[in-house]
Amino acid sequence: MSERVAVRKTYKLFIGGKFPRSESGRSYIVQDSNVSLASRKDARDAVVAARAAVKGWAGATAYNRGQILYRVAEMLEGRRDQFIALGVSADEVDAAIDRWVWYAGWSDKLPQVYGGANPVAGPYFNLSAPEPTGVVAVVAPAAPALLGLVSVIAPAIVTGNTVVVAASPAAPLAAVTLAEVLATSDLPGGVVNILTGKLTETVPTLAAHMDVNAIDLTGVTDAELAAELEVKAAENLKRVLRPAPADHDWYADPGVTRMTVLLETKTVWHPKGV
Amino acid sequence: MFEYAPAPESRSVVDIKPSYGLFVDGKFVDPVDGGSFKSINPASEEVLAEIAEAGSEDVDRAVRAARQAYEKVWGPMPGRDRAKYLFRIARLIQERSRELAVLESLDNGKPIKESRDVDLPLVAAHFFYYAGWADKLEHAGFGGNPRPLGVAAQVIPWNFPLLMLAWKIAPALAAGNTVVLKPAETTPLTALLFAEICQQADLPAGVVNIVTGAGDTGRALVEHPGVDKVAFTGSTEVGRAIARSVAGTRKKLTLELGGKAANIVFDDAPIDQAVEGIVNGIFFNQGHVCCAGSRLLVQESVADRVLESLKRRMAQLRVGDPLDKNTDIGAINSAEQLARIRELSDAGSAEGAERWSPPCELPDRGFWFAPTIFTGVTQAHRIAREEIFGPVLSVLTFRTPAEAVEKANNTPYGLSAGIWTDKGSRILWVADRLRAGVVWANTFNKFDPTSPFGGYKESGYGREGGRHGLEAYLNV
Incomplete structure (x- = not known):
């Protein structure tokens, strides 16, 4: 009997819940695979998809968003071997799964911890509540390939933002595989969009895009590029998360900053009276 | 319209000096490489005082004084003592509130009923509110060991001169930072009177520094490599320029910019x-x-x-x-x-x-x-x-x-x-x-020190006021 010929996977982009190739028709070879080489147009298309998803995702109940993030953990648990086959350590996969669970629980707690009633000196009802800032561009760290990626996506989306993620150019397979997890987790299309390819091609477009509200530069290791992106981001006053230090411990308690930087606080006043 | 007889508030309650220096390291000093400009009463175009204009060397001295005070005095000081200084300042503002209100109206042009009944009460309340946070930062919800950032560069506008000063200085000091503040060039006088209040409160030298001047002074301040934090209130155009200028640095930035409500x-x-x-x-x-x-x-x-x-x-x-x-x-x-x-x-x-x-x-x-x-x-x-x-x-x-x-x-x-x-x-x-x-x-233009204030989109980022306002001055 002849040996079975394996079915290989085509690694594509993840935009609006679908897996298109780059509109440019280009790919590059990395991790022994052909991977889509996203163009500036793909980046803009991803922003359109992310913007279209904001209303539904930000408008979903916190309970609903929490369940969907938990569902991502369930799906990831079932696909552990797929990531291990890509060279991700078992410990890292475990940590990534646990991180989804951790963030899932934040959806309906952060507004209580981070908002609340303010005791103003007058006869007024005064309430502050956090809201998502909108569309967030994210540059994922190269390593750890899966845990780093999950650690930048989950805090952005748990509060109702949608993201366009530029995957690590050197290790994009974990990102594309995570997209397959997300696509089967009841996450609405467009909430997470993933681009593979060169950071210098897609990220400046995202940093300068007037319909992007915030940019997370965590994965940018070139200080000059980071500064250039921050300058572009200033044009519409994007909220900026600066690059992570090289020795950042991704296994440590992440804290809430990654969530709060991507939130707006809205405060509503109303007089009390009869 | 009803006819009213004039009912002017007496301006004798405030004593305006002919000229003012910069407030650096606890003392009023002449600029070393700056010049001077005049602040006028916009209701009469009368010159109120001659004001020192800080040059880049002056800004540098102010930043170094703030750094020294941060490292030697204010940073190591227990929160409960920082709190007491801030409570003192709040009380002094209340005691001298009529004087400050008249000065604000003279320099800014706003009606006395607003400076007296809105600005000044809010200024005092703001210091009183943040004073109480100084020894409770570990309970503010930013983790168990929130740290100050260091030296804060603060640039404020002319529309609520003393209130904007309070919004900037009170949370910065409560969190353990020291500050260099630049008031707007058309309204420097209440900030300079506030400097006197800092002296009266025996606030340690260098904790608060006031450098007066226009855009160049502000630019020298926010671009100074020795500052850890930049806080700006003003136009979106200038806010954008500041956001560009801090790109690639570790300076933390908060911006409160324009609006079209x-x-x-x-x-x-x-x-x-x-x-x-x-x-x-x-x-x-x-x-x-x-x-x-x-x-x-x-x-x-x-x-x-x-x-x-x-x-x-x-x-x-x-x-x-x-x-x-x-x-x-x-x-x-x-x-x-x-x-x-x-x-x-x-x-x-x-x-x-x-x-x-x-x-x-x-x-x-x-x-x-x-x-x-x-x-x-x-x-x-x-x-x-x-x-x-x-x-x-x-x-x-x-x-x-x-x-x-x-x-x-x-x-x-x-x-x-x-x-x-x-x-x-x-x-x-x-x-x-x-x-x-x-x-x-069903109300409008209400403000309170406990209530976070700040914008979405191009109105800037960060919040001032409330627990949220502390975050701008903490390393979280």
Whole structure:
């Protein structure tokens, strides 16, 4: 009997819940695979998809968003071997799964911890509540390939933002595989969009895009590029998360900053009276 | 209009010196590489004092003094002692509040009833509020060991000179930072009197430094490599430039910038209350308010009634001497600002909107602009899109709540908004959809030290006030 010929996977982009190739028709070879080489147009298309998803995702109940993030953990648990086959350590996969669970629980707690009633000196009802800032561009760290990626996506989306993620150019397979997890987790299309390819091609477009509200530069290791992106981001006053230090411990308690930087606080006043 | 006899507040309560130096390291000093400029009373164009202009060497000395104070005194000091200094300052402000209020009105042009009844009480309250945080930071929800950032560079505008100083300095000091603050060049006097209050409170030298000057001084301050934090309140244009200038540094940045707030009046709103809110929204502080309700969105079915009532109310507004206790609208802060208001108002007429002001006698000297409304404004008009920062209201109409939300959000700004309706569920529905940091429902222009303030989108980022305001000055 002849040996079975394996079915290989085509690694594509993840935009609006679908897996298109780059509109440019280009790919590059990395991790022994052909991977889509996203163009500036793909980046803009991803922003359109992310913007279209904001209303539904930000408008979903916190309970609903929490369940969907938990569902991502369930799906990831079932696909552990797929990531291990890509060279991700078992410990890292475990940590990534646990991180989804951790963030899932934040959806309906952060507004209580981070908002609340303010005791103003007058006869007024005064309430502050956090809201998502909108569309967030994210540059994922190269390593750890899966845990780093999950650690930048989950805090952005748990509060109702949608993201366009530029995957690590050197290790994009974990990102594309995570997209397959997300696509089967009841996450609405467009909430997470993933681009593979060169950071210098897609990220400046995202940093300068007037319909992007915030940019997370965590994965940018070139200080000059980071500064250039921050300058572009200033044009519409994007909220900026600066690059992570090289020795950042991704296994440590992440804290809430990654969530709060991507939130707006809205405060509503109303007089009390009869 | 009723006739009132003049009722001026006495200016003898404040003693203005002929000239002021920079406040660096606890002392007033002459600039080493700067110059000087004059601060005038915008209501009379009279020179109030000559003010030192800090050059880059002066800014450097101030930053070094702040660094020294941070490392040697303020940083290591227990929170409970920092708190006591801040409580002292709050008390001194209360004790000297009339003096500060008169000085503010003289230098800024705002009516004494506002500086006395709004600005000064809020200034004292702000210091009192943040004083209490200084020894409770580990309970503020930013983790168990929140650390200060270091030296904060703070640049503030001329519309609420002392209040903006309080919004900047109180949380910075409570969190354990030291500061170098640059007041606006047209309104430096209350900041300099505040420096005297710091001396009176025996605040350690270098914890608060005040460098006076214009744009160049501000640029030297925010671009100084020795600052860890930059906080700016002012125009979106300058905010953008600052955001670019801190790119690639580790400086933490918060920005409180412009606005073009929608004040939405639904057909079931109590008209008289709404009209009071509209007037307060746009004519408070001569409209020199970043969160001013400068776009009135009124439901078509009640537009005529609201406008008729608004015009009647506007005819009662008293424009004139800021020190007169009956004055509702004072002087425009500067000739430059007056020119900007005139230019945009002329553009409103030229683009086809209909302009109306009540009959209104303006003083001969000083900078004045009559309260003005434009009707027939479309969303494309410059007066509906650009921040005028003056007593000029653009009136637009809508038919449905969805249209009101759509129009309200149709701006790159997102600082504040107003809603007037009797229906509670509608307030909450609309408030949820407005992209604005502060939403006033059936009220407007209310502020409190416990209540976070700040914008969405191009109105900036970060919040001032409340627990949220601490985050801007902590390494979290």
